[in-house]
Amino acid sequence: MAERSPLLDLLAGTLAVEQLDGEGGSLLLAEARASGLLGRVANLLASSAQAGALAPHLQAQLSAATIHANRFRQDVWRELGAVEQALSALRTPVILLKGASYVLTGLPAAQGRVFSDIDILVAKNQMACAEAALMLGGWAIGKLDAYDQRYYRQWAHEIPPMTHLQRGTTIDLHHSLVMPTCRVQVDSSRMIAAAVPVRGSGFWWRLQDEDMVLHAASHLMLNAEFDRGLRDIGDIDSLYRHFTSLSVDFPARLIARAHELGLAPMLTQVLWLAWVFFKTPLPAHLLAVENSLFLRLVARAASTRHPDTRPAGQNWADLALLLREMYLRLPNRLLLAHLLHKMSFSVSKVETVTL
Known part of the structure; x- marks a missing residue:
């Protein structure tokens, strides 16, 4: 049986670090590292002055995580400057998404x-x-076979990742927020059309407040990258709290915008998950969500990733959600071709190894 998770208790606001012994503190940081949340936990503990309750060697880990996160943010700013220089001649808005957008807008x-990646x-x-x-500007696409090139160029919402030949930084260049072949109809063109310039930038654009939350929600629920699911739900919790603190009518605007874009069911599911893990302060009517098999699978997959505290059956949840993602991305004909190609590729790799 998995141990009780100090990370989940901390994120939900039900744990005081002073309650942890040395082993519990070590487990907290190990869980945070496994879930991609060590930097957030370091920031959370520092802002609440709880970090001092941990053993000195654990405090040193938090300090190192903070230094790494701060240096990373500086690197992002540097890289954005290089991207801006490379794309300065484009006659179209360049919209920054997800993590880099959060950094640029503070x-x-x-x-x-x-x-x-950016x-x-x-x-x-x-x-x-x-x-x-x-x-x-120095970015290049790695070697791909003809099928993968076709997959990206004809069906996907982005081209293959581009990696800088010297710095090793990666850019994902999109033309849509979701795959055009996706079975879930998301009117991302309206989100793109409503993008706004980043104040003080003169170059970069970003999605409007409501659409930043909705894009984060759709990215989480239409993909199967749940090894960082807890971090992504944490993003949604943070965005929701921040925009609500700026405008009391933000929740109503967010719900109305979700209905406009066909994302209302997905939004309520994601906000319910945010409440489960982070106790996001939501209106009561948003918590009346059917606890479906799908939501239980997502909650299991997005939970802590540490071997001692991860929920039972997490691997099966990962597999089920991966199959769901593949089904949602492609219509039947393309899905069959995609699966056949991936199976033949896997077989050829096995044969190469055995030879």
């Missing part, structure tokens, strides 16, 4: 957050120009 969700979006008719400009 949102609380950026505090302690570390991510692997996501940007341009109009589809500007994709070739943007790709060429990034190549001149």
